[in-house]
Amino acid sequence: MKLIYQWMLAFFGVIMTTIIIVGIAFTQYSTRTAYESTWDQLEGYADVIEREAFKQGSQAALSTQFIIDSQQILSQQHVGFNFFNAENEMVYPTPDPKVSVKKQYWKHLKNGQIQRLSLSRDSHQVNNNKQEQLVVFKPVFYNNKLIYVIGVAAPLQTVKSGLTTMRKNLLIAFLLSTIGGILLSYVLARYQIYRINRLRNATHLVAEGDFNVQIKNPGKDELDDLATDFNEMVHSLNESEEEIKRQEDRRRQFMADAAHEMRTPLTTVKGLLEGLQYDAIPEEMRAKSISLMQNETNRLIRLVNENLDYEKIRTNQIKLNPQTFNAVEAIQNIQEQLEKKATEAGDTLILDAQENVPIYADYDRFVQVMFNIMQNAIQFTENGQITVTAEAGFHETILTISDTGIGMTDEQVKNIWERYYKADPSRKNTKYGESGLGLAIVHQLVQLHHGTIEVQSIPEQGTTFTLTFPDETIVTSES
Ligand SMILES: Nc1ncnc2c1ncn2[C@@H]1O[C@H](COP(=O)(O)OP(=O)(O)OP(=O)(O)O)[C@@H](O)[C@H]1O
Ligand SMILES: [Mg+2]
Incomplete structure (x- = not known):
């Protein structure tokens, strides 16, 4: 029925x-x-x-x-x-x-x-x-x-x-109320059916892929509650649908970027190989060509390795080996390694910290993070100053890396954690790689340490990266 x-x-x-x-x-x-x-x-x-x-x-x-x-x-x-x-x-x-x-x-x-x-x-x-x-x-x-x-x-x-007259009247009233009863029950039933059909139609729309459907309801009874639940369900469906789209876009972008990044060195190598094959390269240029090819293949290997590294970190495939050590010593080591590059760029590298600032992290990964950020600072600063600070906070270690370089706009800052993002694609410096993977990896690594990373940047004035690494008590209680 x-x-x-x-x-x-x-x-x-x-x-x-x-x-x-x-x-x-x-x-x-x-x-x-x-x-x-x-x-x-x-x-x-x-x-x-x-x-x-x-x-x-x-x-x-x-x-x-x-x-x-x-x-x-x-x-x-x-x-x-x-x-x-x-x-x-x-x-x-x-x-x-x-x-x-x-x-x-x-x-x-x-x-x-x-x-x-x-x-x-x-x-x-x-x-x-x-x-x-x-x-x-x-x-x-x-x-x-x-x-x-x-x-x-x-x-x-x-x-x-007298009673018969009254009963007659009562019978008429009874008949009238019966008709009224039928009409009233029809109206009430019709109204409830209307509400159910409204939900049904909305469900059909959702099934057809329209995730913007919302049912108005004053929240009075169980059917209204059902409508509220339905609205919430559609809302979450809409969100996951958008997330799927975003991921798909990112995947597509990633494929395009990866192909683009690899094509440049491959084209260079191919061109040089052809030149060598047909003796189109003069004798004195050959050694230079071979060294160029080596550079390009190294760049390709680095690109592939970094991609693999990123994926491993992202999918939790790498295992951290955290321990407490002196952050200042680690930074001093990096400083020594980068000193030459800094001098070449006309930059001064300053470390402003107490002698011993303990940090709880995986040593190699911490060095990787700091190296990347400091290398970027040198890369994007000419004849300026790069200041690194390290200090102990409340149950955490705070590090800052400031430079007086070219800086970034807000829009650029928003995107630097994306893979292959380069604020200015025309800036090409094969010496340091510049594949746009460095900060994406840094971001993942900091998150893996339960830490935070923030950037403040003003174009033509400079950039400051602020990192925090929670200490052992916090990390162990969180995980
Ligand atoms: N200190 C900085 N000052 C100005 N721009 C920066 C700074 N650090 C990063 N950027 C911008 O962010 C982009 C992404 O940095 P990221 O380190 O991820 O890539 P990359 O340095 O271009 O390449 P690589 O993978 O070799 O590190 C850079 O291309 C640059 O445009
Ligand atoms: Mg970099």
């Missing part, structure tokens, strides 16, 4: 049950009230008869005239009277000793209890009157002795006709 019908049935069921319960309760209550008010009325007549028909002081005297008069007045309403004497024999309207009040009622009457009865057609408590009636029997006492019982009766038909 379709959900809409199931819900309609459920809503309709609830509405109908409510209407039926209310209807039955109301009918019973109004029937009861109609009976009670008729009995009250009859008892009122009995009270008047008692007061007026029995003359005070004369116990047996019954003013039949008053009764006849009253009977006439009330005949319009079909109210009739009966009187029974103390021996339970009818004395009015026609004296007949055979007609009597049923014993079970008489017992109560003798005890002074007024009896309110609804007598059916076949009952013979009151003779000559076979109609269904509402009756009140009231005992009359004189000097604590039962002298008469007054019976006042009205046909049930009068009460019932």
Whole structure:
């Protein structure tokens, strides 16, 4: 069965049950009230008869005239009277000793209890009157002795006709509410189905690859919660889709860059080899050509090795061997190695640090990191100054490498961790490689040490790299 019908049935069921319960309760209550008010009325007549028909002081005297008069007045309403004497024999309207009040009622009457009865057609408590009636029997006492019982009766038909009209109205109301119930349950079910269909359509859109779908919802009930979850799901799908695209772009870019980087030395080598093959290179140039080819092949080997290194670091394939050692000593070693290059570029290399600054890192990898950054500083600074500092921070070692070189724009700074990124591709210095891999590897290595690396740079003024390496307690608690 379709959900809409199931819900309609459920809503309709609830509405109908409510209407039926209310209807039955109301009918019973109004029937009861109609009976009670008729009995009250009859008892009122009995009270008047008692007061007026029995003359005070004369116990047996019954003013039949008053009764006849009253009977006439009330005949319009079909109210009739009966009187029974103390021996339970009818004395009015026609004296007949055979007609009597049923014993079970008489017992109560003798005890002074007024009896309110609804007598059916076949009952013979009151003779000559076979109609269904509402009756009140009231005992009359004189000097604590039962002298008469007054019976006042009205046909049930009068009460019932009022009730029938009411029931008819109730039936109309019932029919109207049924129609209203069907309409209301249809509207409610339709609204819920609309919300479900909205979710369904959105799911279809997502299945077709649209990850920008969002469902509006006021967050009121479980379906709204479902819509919120759906929105979150689409959002994460969208993010992973974008991440996949980004990775794919990066992969494509990487392939293009790697091919480009390798093509240059290969083309050079190929050209030189052809020259040698066809003796197109003069004798005196041959040695230079061979050395050029060696340089280019070295560059290719370095490129391949660095790529492999980067991939290994990225995929956690290298194992660090961290230990605490003096960073200053390590930097002094690098300084010595780079001194020549610095002098060539007209740069002064300054190390500004205490004698002993402990650092927790893999020695070789730390040297690789510092060497790369310091080499870059020399590479991009002419006749300037390169200052390296090292100091102990709170549970970490802080290192800075500042130069007064060409600097970088914000846009360039953002990209320097990317592989093959060169701020200015026209700067080509085969002496130092310049493949654009150095900082990508540095970045990965620092991360592997749970450290941080930041750059501040102003074009034409200089660049500062700031590195932190957490100490042993932090690294061991983190990993
Ligand atoms: N100290 C610096 N001052 C100015 N620019 C810098 C500095 N350090 C790095 N850069 C820029 O960042 C780019 C990336 O540096 P990275 O060390 O990764 O590559 P590279 O030095 O060009 O090549 P290699 O792989 O040989 O190191 C450089 O090409 C340069 O444009
Ligand atoms: Mg470099």
